[in-house]
Amino acid sequence: MHHSASQQQARMAPKKVSLAFALKTLFIILGVDMLVILLFTVIGDGHPFRKEIFTPWMVATSVDLYINFVALCVWIAYRESNWISSLLWIISVVFLGGIATCAYIVLQFMKLTSSQASSEDLIYYVLLRTPHKNDTRTKRKTFFVVMLRILFSILGVVMLGTLVYTLVTAGSPFRMEIFTPWMSATLIDFYVNVVALAVWVTYKEPSWICAVFWIILLICFGSIATCTYIVWKLLQIQDPAYLVLVRQAVKVTCKPEAPVCFDCLTYKFGLSWRILFIDDCTYLFNNNNVNVVIIALILKTIFIMKIII
Known part of the structure; x- marks a missing residue:
């Protein structure tokens, strides 16, 4: 029995290591692609800080993108051990978008030990700061859960209002003239972050049907779906807010x-x-x-x- 169980673990290890390698490779490719697209857009269309670039749908897309950034930055602020590194990474995400997102995620995979990378639950080690033992901040944990529920509820409503207002005032987004070079770059940046969220949702959900359902919502409704999902998961916990990250x-x-x-x-x-x-x-x-x-x-x-x- 002992021997067969050890053999089972040995067979499972390469699979998990391969998963860690695959995810790390995925985000390296996405980060490099986003960097190339950013440089190409800057060279071909100039800097993005021009009034004519900010059409109604460009503004709505930017709001959508930065609400997703809020979710990522909350994770970074929790994940980092000190405020200086948290602040530096958050500033990087705000200004570099998907490039910084991918770099941060790849860095977390690179920090995994061999035993963690081959773990049955390797995403756990990527998502959570360790250790959590002897955490004395119990009085503040429920407070953080409530505050996060309120924050993402407000952000979801803001994005819904922005979407409805833009649809009413600017019409359908499915028009060729809307897709300027910077609009296209922003959309790609947005969906790079959706990939990161989709990996998390796939890890969180108990079945592929649920995961696919939520990923479709993320693709179609953006940060409205992101905020809805986060609030829904926060409503299921009462204890430390970091439990929302894991299964x-x-x-x-x-x-x-x-x-x-x-x-x-x-x-x-x-x-x-x-x-x-x-x-x-x-x-x-x-x-x-x-x-x-x-x-x-x-x-x-x-x-x-x-x-x-």
């Missing part, structure tokens, strides 16, 4: 010498936590409901019996 599961910490970890079928059973079946694990649940804990213990017993048999 509805609390990460457990296993000792390095632990022989094998099995992810429970969390989403198959519709439960909002993860169980790792191993003696040397710290079991943590983000749901204090007694019924949930009882079901967890039943599932644990079933899995252990299957392993023994």
Whole structure:
């Protein structure tokens, strides 16, 4: 049993390393492409700080883009260990857009250790600042959750109002004269950030159907869908705001010498936590409901019996 479990982990490791490599490569390519497009647009069409560039739909697209930037900058502010690095990265995102977004994400993948890159949940290590143990700021955590709900609710309404106003005053956006060089560059920048959001949504959602549904909304409705999704996820948590970044599961910490970890079928059973079946694990649940804990213990017993048999 011990040997077969180790072989299972060994087979899974290359897959996860490949995923980390694939995502890192994806954002490198997107970042380089965005840099080339930016340089090409500056050379061919001049600088973007000209009044004639800011047509109604260019303004609406810019608002859409920067609302998505807010979501990214909130993550960066949380992710960075000090305010100086946070501020520098946020300024980079504001001025360089998708180039800085891709650079930051690639940097987070490069920081992964080999064990993290081969983890069953490698995106967890990219998204979260570590460690979270012994965090004494418990009184402020719920406050942050509420403030983020309000912030993204307001931003979503602002973008919806901007979209409706632009449609009424400037007509349909599906006209060739709207797509100036800088408008095209802005749209590409916008969708580079949508790719980053889509990776996160795919990681968060329990099924491909849900993920595809939300990604389509992100593509079609932009930051309105972004804000809706974030607020919806924030409404599902009461604890630290950073839990909105990860799946509805609390990460457990296993000792390095632990022989094998099995992810429970969390989403198959519709439960909002993860169980790792191993003696040397710290079991943590983000749901204090007694019924949930009882079901967890039943599932644990079933899995252990299957392993023994």
